Every structure is written in C-alpha cells, then in structure tokens.
C-alpha cells in the first residue's frame with residue numbers, strides 16, 4: 001500500500017482517484033466545492049438538499065421570513081440545474097454526483113431532477129433506498145450508490161433491487177459513526193466497537209460478494225492517506241470524505257472557514273434531529289441557543305423531510321432542520337446548524353481543494 005492509487009469505476013464512469021467528496025447539505029457541497037473536487041480527479045458530489053437557498057434564494061418563491069416555501073421550492077429544480085451548470089463549467093465532463101436523502105419529501109422527483117441536470121452518479125442515504133431505480137429508468141447511464149451502515153441493509157437493498165429491477169447497486173458507501181451529519185445508528189450504538197467502521201466494513205464487503213462484486217466505499221472519520229490505505233486494506237475500493245472538504249477554500253458554506261480552525265474536540269457532539277437519527281454537529285449557533293433556552297420558534301415552512309411530519313418532530317427536538325441548515329449556509333452564526341465529523345477539530349488550516357487532493361494522493 002501507499003503507492004499510486006488505481007482509478008475507480010462506478011457503473012459506466014471512471015474516477016481518476018478512489019475518493020468521493022461526501023454530499024453535504026445545506027449548501028456546503030454545491031458547484032464550487034463539487035466542481036473543483038471533480039476537476040481534481042475525485043468524485044465531487046452536489047447536495048440536492050435545500051437548493052432553494054442557492055444564490056440567496058433568487059430562484060424560488062419565498063413567503064414568511066424569506067424561506068423557500070414547500071418542498072417544491074426547498075428542493076428547487078431550477079436552482080439544481082444552475083448548480084450543475086456552474087459545476088460543469090469547472091469540471092467539464094469529469095464524473096459528477098448528486099446526494100439525495102431518502103427521507104426527503106419529493107425524493108423520486110428530486111432523483112429525476114438530478115438525472116436531468118446531468119448527474120452521473122446518485123448517492124442516497126438517510127433511509128433504505130429500496131425504490132431508487134424506479135426513478136432512474138430513463139437514465140441507464142446514471143450509477144446508483146446507496147449508503148448503508150450494516151451488511152443487513154445492503155442485503156435488503158440487493159434483494160429488493162434484484163427482484164424488482166433486475167440490478168444491484170453500482171457501488172455502496174458504508175458509513176461508520178464518526179461521520180458528520182446524520183448517523184445510521186442509534187445514539188448508544190455510535191460508541192460501541194462493533195459498530196465502528198473497521199468492524200462493519202469487512203462485513204459489508206463480504207455481503208457484497210454474494211451479489212456479484214461492487215466497489216465498497218468507506219466513510220466516516222477518514223482523515224489522511226494512512227486512513228485511506230487502512231480502508232483499502234480492509235477491502236474497500238475507495239473512500240468518501242466529508243469533514244476534510246469542509247476545511248477547503250471552495251467549500252460552499254463559507255462560515256466553516258471561520259469556524260473550524262477554532263473548535264476543539266469538546267465542541268463536537270451527537271444531537272437529536274427531526275429526521276429521527278442522531279446527528280454530529282458543533283455546539284454553536286442553534287445548538288447553543290437550544291441550551292440557553294432561546295432557540296428560534298419552530299414553524300414548518302419548507303416541509304423538508306417526511307419523518308418530521310410538518311414540524312411535529314422539529315417541535316419535539318426544539319429546532320427546524322431545514323431552517324437551521326439554511327441559516328448555516330447563509331452564515332448566520334447565531335442561529336445556524338453546523339454539522340461536522342468527529343475529526344472537525346483537526347482542521348487547523350483552510351486548504352485549496354487542489355492542495356488537499358495532492359496531499360491525499362501524492363506519495
């Protein structure tokens with residue numbers, strides 16, 4: 001290990017380096033970040049979440065406190081097209097992905113929108129995407145990549161897809177509990193050795209061999225080239241990284257450049273989310289306000305995710321996920337929600353995407 005990387009083929013698309021930049025919403029991995037990551041030979045993944053916030057909400061209908069109104073505007077097709085168009089100006093024809101959470105309202109419509117916008121790869125987590133191929137029938141060249149946290153989840157997906165659609169995933173991301181954002185585990189399981197990436201990765205690799213071979217992409221807590229090499233030794237064909245890309249100049253949520261160099265390990269915690277999974281976030285913005293008992297009033301405007309039931313779960317946990325992530329993207333440090341992986345405190349310096357990719361790939 002430690003030599004030159006092999007390229008990675010996902011369906012009909014080949015990526016020079018076996019590194020995915022994880023999709024990060026709201027407005028964290030959009031045209032600038034994903035476009036530059038793909039330009040540098042990794043897979044840039046555009047987040048399809050909250051595209052209504054793109055360019056200060058200039059593509060959508062807004063009412064009530066200037067927020068995108070309903071799922072049709074929160075997941076704006078016009079804005080998603082613009083994001084892809086602008087990313088393509090940076091990366092040309094290199095493979096480019098879209099990240100679409102299964103838990104969102106309008107999932108099928110947004111998958112179709114992403115295909116029409118020119119996504120080559122679609123990555124879906126936050127739920128079991130047993131119906132994902134349903135929405136890509138007219139786009140056979142688009143590669144489909146579910147995110148799982150267990151071998152069992154991969155088994156369920158492969159069984160359903162092979163029965164219903166006569167296909168299996170083109171690759172699978174297996175995400176362990178050090179990742180940023182939503183976790184595929186119960187809160188207490190996030191700390192148990194048997195759920196760590198090093199334990200679940202070999203199980204997912206073993207399961208995948210039952211279904212023909214597909215590349216397995218390891219995610220969660222991967223920091224440097226040594227970590228990447230460890231994952232490849234454990235049977236992964238590539239890795240997905242989020243937090244390292246938060247600390248880049250091209251990250252589309254510019255507030256992270258201000259925040260990350262100053263946080264410590266203790267500033268990162270697992271919090272409750274209206275999506276129904278624990279999420280790893282920074283103890284600033286809305287999380288700080290919640291502790292002080294003065295978080296903004298919850299009012300469902302964007303109707304973003306089905307498990308929240310139009311604000312019911314948001315009221316229980318005390319904050320709206322769409323509004324808080326939207327504010328995070330807009331740089332509202334008082335009320336924004338800022339996700340981070342467990343390694344967020346290790347970002348001491350903001351690098352260009354090119355410098356980061358060079359660091360990870362050159363030996």
Ligand SMILES: Cc1cc2nc3c(=O)[nH]c(=O)nc-3n(C[C@H](O)[C@H](O)[C@H](O)COP(=O)(O)O)c2cc1C
Pocket residue numbers: 021022023024025026028047049099101124125126147175178179180181182219220221222240241242243244246338339340341342343
């Ligand atoms: C700020 C932030 C936002 C994220 N948003 C999403 C998202 O919208 N959809 C998703 O599937 N994963 C999301 N993730 C997970 C990343 O795509 C990636 O898998 C994960 O961060 C990998 O772990 P790492 O951060 O330790 O590298 C997010 C992660 C971060 C740090």
